[in-house]
Amino acid sequence: MKERRYDLYGNVKCRFCLEENEDDDHMIYCQQLSNKWTIVADNTVCKCNQIIKNFLLQEKHIQLSQEDTQQLLSWNNNFFANTTAVDLNMPIPYVHLMIKSFFPKGKYKELKTIVKSKRIALTIAALFLEVFVSEFYNIIWQPRCKAVAEWEHTKGIKKQDLRKRPLAYQRIAYNQILTIQTEEGTFDLEKRKILKHNEQWSIALEKTKQYIN
Known part of the structure; x- marks a missing residue:
């Protein structure tokens, strides 16, 4: 919350x-x-x-x-x-x-x-x-x-209060990440791959499987 x-x-x-x-x-x-x-x-x-x-x-x-x-x-x-x-x-x-x-x-x-x-x-x-x-x-x-x-x-x-949007000064500011598009995918300036939501989901499922007998 x-x-x-x-x-x-x-x-x-x-x-x-x-x-x-x-x-x-x-x-x-x-x-x-x-x-x-x-x-x-x-x-x-x-x-x-x-x-x-x-x-x-x-x-x-x-x-x-x-x-x-x-x-x-x-x-x-x-x-x-x-x-x-x-x-x-x-x-x-x-x-x-x-x-x-x-x-x-x-x-x-x-x-x-x-x-x-x-x-x-x-x-x-x-x-x-x-x-x-x-x-x-x-x-x-x-x-x-x-x-x-x-x-x-x-x-x-x-x-x-919960339905109201927080005031601008109360929000957590996020900086936009500069990216580079290549044939292998999207990377940030430190050459770390930025995963799509379906790729994140696949990784999460693989990690979950290790706990399932």
Whole structure:
């Protein structure tokens, strides 16, 4: 928020720990939220356990053996179990992906092996992710927004203030970068390539893949 409107928020810190700057990573690693992330995980598993059972009952064409059904429920119950591949500093595994609506590739492969159907695996994965995001929203995001709103109230920041454009002297000035166009692309005067948005996106995806099993 302060990146967009530093003129209003200044150097405000996370409203939970009051120590660190708030960003996506801090939302995951904030010590004051570790217990809440555990609740998110527990609620997700508990609710999905019943959702999966209801799904199997409603979809009569799905023929899973009793053993496969037990494996599916076990997959759900152990979804957030710690593994050696997971950053142990995280409050729960895979949170860095799922908070951005990415489903872990390794968990999807396990799921597909159990249900033996891509369509069913995608459906269950989507349901699981939907529940997780909903729990995150209710348990972490809404209280965070409430805490920010209370802080804004103490500082006299109103909604109309957020809609206003900052005054010229309050804006962060950016200097235009002189560029050189070549056959290989666009470069600045220090011969550093300036990436297009799709190139930036491709690099970001490649970096994300290293965290996906």
